[in-house]
Amino acid sequence: MSETSAVGAVTANAVTALGVTKRFPGVVANEDVTFEVRVGEVHALLGENGAGKTTLSNILTGLYRPDEGHLLLAGRETIFESPKAAIDAGIGMVHQHFRLIPTFTVTENIILGTQPPSRRFLIDVKSAEDRIVELAEQFAMPVDPRARIWQLSVGEQQRVEILKVLYRDAQVLIMDEPTAVLTPPEAESLVTTLRSMARQGRSVIFISHKLGEVASIAERITVLRDGKSVATVEAAGSSRESLAELMVGREVTSVIRQGGGALPGAATVLSVDSLSALGDRGRPALTDVSLQVKAGEILGIAGVAGNGQRELVEVLAGLRPRTRGSIDIDGEAMERTDARYPIRMGVAYVPQDRLGTGLAPDLSIAENLILKRYRRPPISRAPFLRPSVIASEADRLMTQFDVRAPSADTPTRRLSGGNVQKVLLAREMSGAPKVLVVSSPTQGLDVGAVATVHQLLLDAAAKGVGVLLVSEDLDEVMALSDRIAVMYEGKILACIEASEADISRIGMLMGGADLNEGQGS
Amino acid sequence: MNDNLFIVVFAAAIYYGTPLVFAALGEILAERSGVINLGVEGMMLLGAVGACWVATSIDGPAGVVLPIAVVAAMLFAAAGALIHAFLTITLRVNQIISGLALTIFAGVAGVSSYLAGLWDLGQAPVANQFGKMDLLGWGDLPVLGPILFNQTLLTYLSWLLVVLTSIYIFRTRWGLQLRAVGESPQTADSVGVAVQRSRYLHVLAGGAFAGIAGACFSLSILPTWQNGMTLGQGWIALALVIFGFWRPDLMLVGAYLFGGLSSLRYTLQARGVEIPQLFLDSLPYVMTIVVLVVVSNSAARRQLGAPAALGKPYEREER
Numbered sequence: 001m002s003e004t005s006a007v008g009a010v011t012a013n014a015v016t017a018l019g020v021t022k023r024f025p026g027v028v029a030n031e032d033v034t035f036e037v038r039v040g041e042v043h044a045l046l047g048e049n050g051a052g053k054t055t056l057s058n059i060l061t062g063l064y065r066p067d068e069g070h071l072l073l074a075g076r077e078t079i080f081e082s083p084k085a086a087i088d089a090g091i092g093m094v095h096q097h098f099r100l101i102p103t104f105t106v107t108e109n110i111i112l113g114t115q116p117p118s119r120r121f122l123i124d125v126k127s128a129e130d131r132i133v134e135l136a137e138q139f140a141m142p143v144d145p146r147a148r149i150w151q152l153s154v155g156e157q158q159r160v161e162i163l164k165v166l167y168r169d170a171q172v173l174i175m176d177e178p179t180a181v182l183t184p185p186e187a188e189s190l191v192t193t194l195r196s197m198a199r200q201g202r203s204v205i206f207i208s209h210k211l212g213e214v215a216s217i218a219e220r221i222t223v224l225r226d227g228k229s230v231a232t233v234e235a236a237g238s239s240r241e242s243l244a245e246l247m248v249g250r251e252v253t254s255v256i257r258q259g260g261g262a263l264p265g266a267a268t269v270l271s272v273d274s275l276s277a278l279g280d281r282g283r284p285a286l287t288d289v290s291l292q293v294k295a296g297e298i299l300g301i302a303g304v305a306g307n308g309q310r311e312l313v314e315v316l317a318g319l320r321p322r323t324r325g326s327i328d329i330d331g332e333a334m335e336r337t338d339a340r341y342p343i344r345m346g347v348a349y350v351p352q353d354r355l356g357t358g359l360a361p362d363l364s365i366a367e368n369l370i371l372k373r374y375r376r377p378p379i380s381r382a383p384f385l386r387p388s389v390i391a392s393e394a395d396r397l398m399t400q401f402d403v404r405a406p407s408a409d410t411p412t413r414r415l416s417g418g419n420v421q422k423v424l425l426a427r428e429m430s431g432a433p434k435v436l437v438v439s440s441p442t443q444g445l446d447v448g449a450v451a452t453v454h455q456l457l458l459d460a461a462a463k464g465v466g467v468l469l470v471s472e473d474l475d476e477v478m479a480l481s482d483r484i485a486v487m488y489e490g491k492i493l494a495c496i497e498a499s500e501a502d503i504s505r506i507g508m509l510m511g512g513a514d515l516n517e518g519q520g521s
Numbered sequence: 522m523n524d525n526l527f528i529v530v531f532a533a534a535i536y537y538g539t540p541l542v543f544a545a546l547g548e549i550l551a552e553r554s555g556v557i558n559l560g561v562e563g564m565m566l567l568g569a570v571g572a573c574w575v576a577t578s579i580d581g582p583a584g585v586v587l588p589i590a591v592v593a594a595m596l597f598a599a600a601g602a603l604i605h606a607f608l609t610i611t612l613r614v615n616q617i618i619s620g621l622a623l624t625i626f627a628g629v630a631g632v633s634s635y636l637a638g639l640w641d642l643g644q645a646p647v648a649n650q651f652g653k654m655d656l657l658g659w660g661d662l663p664v665l666g667p668i669l670f671n672q673t674l675l676t677y678l679s680w681l682l683v684v685l686t687s688i689y690i691f692r693t694r695w696g697l698q699l700r701a702v703g704e705s706p707q708t709a710d711s712v713g714v715a716v717q718r719s720r721y722l723h724v725l726a727g728g729a730f731a732g733i734a735g736a737c738f739s740l741s742i743l744p745t746w747q748n749g750m751t752l753g754q755g756w757i758a759l760a761l762v763i764f765g766f767w768r769p770d771l772m773l774v775g776a777y778l779f780g781g782l783s784s785l786r787y788t789l790q791a792r793g794v795e796i797p798q799l800f801l802d803s804l805p806y807v808m809t810i811v812v813l814v815v816v817s818n819s820a821a822r823r824q825l826g827a828p829a830a831l832g833k834p835y836e837r838e839e840r
Contacts, residue, residue: 084713099708101701103829112701113712115694122692164712 013075014039014172014203015060015091020069022055029055033069033229035222037172042194042204044214044235047224048247048446049417053207056224057174060205061093062086074171087113092165096177098157102150106143107132110164135166138200139193154304155186162193173197174205179213183304184474184507191217211240211247212475223247248447266295267330269346269466270316270435275325277315285311287490289325293435293466298457300481300498301470304510308490309470310352313439316468317349318342330434343372348428348465350421352439358424361413365405366394368412369427393430401426402452418449425456429465436460439470454480474506488512526792530781531668533788535676536653538780540565540737540751542679544758545765545772546686547730551602552762553690554723555703555830557816559620560605562755563627564598564728568735570633571597573746574640576647576739583649587674587740590649594736595729601627602728610720613834617817629749643746651675651741675737682730687769699723703828706835716835734758753805754783760808763815766826779804 016036022029030052037043047053058064059071062080071078073089080086100109107129117124117131129145136143141159149157158178165173175194179187194204194217208214214221215235222232223246231246270293279285286308293299303309314320316327318339327334329345342349351357359368370379370390378389394408401422405415412420421441428436438457442450457480461467471477477484478501485495486509493509544561551558558564572594579586605623608614627633637643651673655661659670690696699719701709706716738750757779765772786801815821822831 082713083711087713093711095711099705099711101704101708101829103704104701108697109708111694112697112709113714116697118694121694122688123694123697 013037013072014041015205016070016072016075017056017060018070018072020056020059020066020071022059022064022066028227030059030066031227033224033227035229035232037203037205039203040198040201041220042198042206042218044206044208044218044221045224046208046211046214046221046243046247048209049444050446051224051247052227053209053224054176055227057093057176057205057207060086060172060174061091087168087170090169090171091174092168092170092172093174094158094161094165094176094178096180098161100149100157100160103148105146105148106152106160106163107145109149109160110145110167114168132163132167135163139163139166139196140189141193153186154181154306155183155189158182158186158190159193166197170202172203172205174207176207177209178206179208179210180472181305183511184503185511187213209247210475211243215240215243225249244447263296266297266464268292268328269295269330270468271328271331272316273326273328275312275315275322275327277311277320277322279308279311284323285490286315286322289487289490289492291468291485291492291495293468295434295464295466296461297483298461298467298469298481299495300477300484301468301487302474302477302484302506302510303472303487305472307487309439309472309487311490312487313349313351313437313468313470316342316347316435316437317351318347343431346432346434348431348433348436350424350428350436350438350441352443352470354417354420354424355413359412359420362411364409365398365403365412365415365423366390366408368423369394369397369430372427372431397426397430401429401456416449417445418452421445421449421453422456425453425460429456429460433465435466435468437468437470440472441469442471442473442476450476474503474510478503478506486510526788528664528667529788530784532671533784534777534781535668535672536780537742537784538777539673539676539679540734540742540754541758541761541776541780542683542773543675543734543737544731544755545761545776546679546682546769547727547734548758548762549690549727549765549767549769549772550686550699550723550730551727552767552831553699553703553828554720555706555828555833555835556606556609556720556724557616557620557832558602558605558623558724558727559617559759559812559816560601560623560627561731561734561758562751562753563624563631563633564601564731565735565738565751565755566629566633566749567601567627568594568598568732569739569750570636570640570642570735570746571732572736573642573647573739574636576649577640577642580648586649587651590740591675591733591736594732594739596732598732598735599725599728602724602731605728606721606724609834610717610724613836616832616834617813624755634748637746637748643748646743646745647740649740650744651737673741675733675741678733683769683773690769700828703830706830706833710835710837720835731755731758753809756805756809756812759812759816763812763825763827767828 013036018034020033021031033056045053059066062083062085078089107125110132111128117127132145141163143156143159178190182190198204206218215238218235220232221235223230225247272289272291275286275289276284277286289312291299301309311320315322318337318341321337329347332345334342334345355361373379374385380386391408398408403419403422405419412423442453445453457467469477469480481498483495483497484501486493486506488510544565548558548561572590575590575593576586579589601623605619608619609616625631653671653673655670656677657670660666690699698709698714701714702716702719710716735751739746743750761772761775764775
């Protein structure tokens with residue numbers, strides 16, 4: 001905990017929060033949160049999901065008002081009446097989900113809501129553009145002010161968001177999980193930008209749950225746990241382990257793939273050959289994708305979201321028609337496209353949207369657990385379901401997969417993310433699948449649940465299931481996979497043995513760098 | 522004679538297209554803010570009855586009575602729009618349902634006819650009417666003169682409003698905010714644009730414009746009161762917004778096309794040319810179906826380039 005005296009710190013700090021508390025009915029979202037951000041500092045707020053990071057940033061940006069405590073801006077006590085007041089006071093926020101209008105130009109997005117340079121009543125677009133280009137150069141974020149947002153990559157869109165904040169001359173920039181959507185090279189260039197902003201006397205509050213990046217980007221780190229600020233530490237002197245412990249409140253062991261992999265001579269359980277499919281808008285989303293997964297093997301698919309991963313898993317689950325190509329499950333061709341057919345062939349599917357697509361949120365745990373098996377004995381004796389079998393099956397699976405819930409009759413929507421995922425995995429594994437397709441299995445889960453889910457995936461592989469793991473979390477893919485395939489614009493650019501994979505090479509591939517080119521340099 | 526027919530048809534297209542221009546222009550404003558208002562037909566009738574009432578009950582020179590009548594039309598129709606705004610923006614009622622309800626409420630068997638009965642309108646043509654006039658002194662130009670510059674004041678007003686509205690939407694700060702509210706209210710809100718206020722203002726403005734469209738009928742085209750006198754033109758106006766891709770300039774072209782079609786029954790039949798009456802009579806109903814299909818199908822809307830948040834109520838995310 002920082003021990004600078006409150007008065008001394010106040011004069012020097014860009015932002016000071018003293019004992020900030022925010023309650024919602026039944027929940028204390030922030031309790032006695034205290035931290036200060038120095039002028040010219042990159043300061044991280046580290047915490048798990050539900051630790052109160054979002055509420056805190058909503059307080060800092062004027063969306064909520066704290067019930068107790070004080071907020072000081074450049075030493076002066078401040079109460080924001082509205083988000084606009086926070087903007088006017090020089091606080092800018094870059095949300096994880098960008099607040100940009102796709103059909104507008106970069107310039108239009110940036111000047112929206114400001115008093116743009118005008119002649120009479122007409123906007124003087126030219127001078128607005130000049131100002132934006134000037135800002136972009138100052139902070140090394142090249143962007144074409146006339147481009148429309150939908151034409152830009154995610155990394156470029158983030159630059160527009162940052163420029164939006166800088167255009168309003170914000171002195172404090174709050175960034176919510178900014179690297180989640182970026183490729184590693186893009187993330188690096190973001191860090192460069194943030195550092196240059198700090199050097200020019202602005203302050204950055206960097207919100208994240210990723211231990212590694214926080215330690216390398218920020219100068220100091222304030223850790224939030226259960227809505228409280230538990231410590232502020234210097235990034236330089238803190239290890240991943242110590243940060244993780246602060247974050248979770250106990251020691252954490254992370255799961256790492258050791259040994260395992262396909263046994264020699266293991267059968268190929270999933271074989272995809274030259275698969276192509278269209279995306280939601282009718283444009284090709286998958287082009288000529290081929291891959292194999294052997295029994296007991298985990299194949300990781302890395303890539304920035306939106307490069308065909310979703311379409312790939314949907315085709316495998318029978319939810320999206322393919323335009324060409326073949327899929328073989330354990331040597332048997334999957335001929336039809338409908339959701340029931342893959343289930344019968346032994347494909348288990350854990351979708352990214354686990355509560356919407358994966359489970360029926362209003363049905364009970366027990367009902368969800370039998371959703372794929374209710375048509376056949378022993379769950380049903382046509383046409384009737386057998387409640388006693390369903391109940392005992394639910395008990396068995398809930399024990400085996402350690403689902404924590406008041407009872408098997410609890411609707412799944414009331415479960416925590418980790419338990420939802422356990423219910424889903426329990427259901428999928430209970431069908432004795434040959435192939436398990438999982439998509440972003442730990443997105444939004446807390447550290448403890450992440451470890452549990454990872455262990456369940458490793459267990460599945462150990463039982464001889466071929467696992468296809470699609471995830472935007474590169475660390476997760478690297479930690480669990482035997483082989484890693486990188487997807488870019490609907491194609492698989494490369495498939496690399498995990499032992500030979502290094503993060504920079506995969507990062508280049510995620511950004512679309514040609515493999516040969518990468519090797520040549 | 523052929524030349525003459527050409528001029529007559531085109532001049533009539535503009536004359537009969539003018540109410541469509543007003544109504545569609547107003548609807549463009551409302552829809553650009555993200556609010557579909559299917560109550561255009563009803564609001565036009567409210568405007569028509571309001572204008573007719575003023576023109577019947579106030580005696581005086583045209584220069585005094587007619588402006589008052591037009592303002593009354595705008596207020597009457599805006600009152601209808603206010604109901605829609607309150608229901609859809611504040612209470613977040615489904616916009617399609619609320620708009621349909623407004624048309625039924627204000628329409629042929631509703632308030633407009635009731636008021637007309639109450640005020641005993643429609644016995645005789647109104648004393649003060651918008652007649653054709655050569656405002657700019659260009660009426661003598663060959664061909665263009667009789668087509669463009671021998672129109673009513675309302676037509677000249679509609680041109681002015683089309684130009685001003687275009688500039689407003691695409692070139693001013695407020696227009697940028699309007700488009701932002703219609704595309705992504707969340708984004709607009711996050712940079713301090715008052716979303717609900719913008720929607721209220723533009724739905725009300727849309728109502729006022731529809732009111733002028735109604736006044737075109739009761740002060741110029743008919744010019745008296747008749748129950749349901751707008752003959753489904755409100756639905757055509759809604760379709761024009763779609764065909765004009767939510768742009769005033771493109772909409773204007775469409776309005777005159779449909780205005781020409783509606784006028785054909787008078788101009789052609791007067792010359793003994795037979796056109797299937799059924800076709801013209803069914804036009805508003807066909808348009809109604811087209812409008813309903815397009816506005817209630819979000820995929821179709823997207824493809825046509827509708828404002829992305831069209832039809833969606835906005836509620837700030839809070840817990």
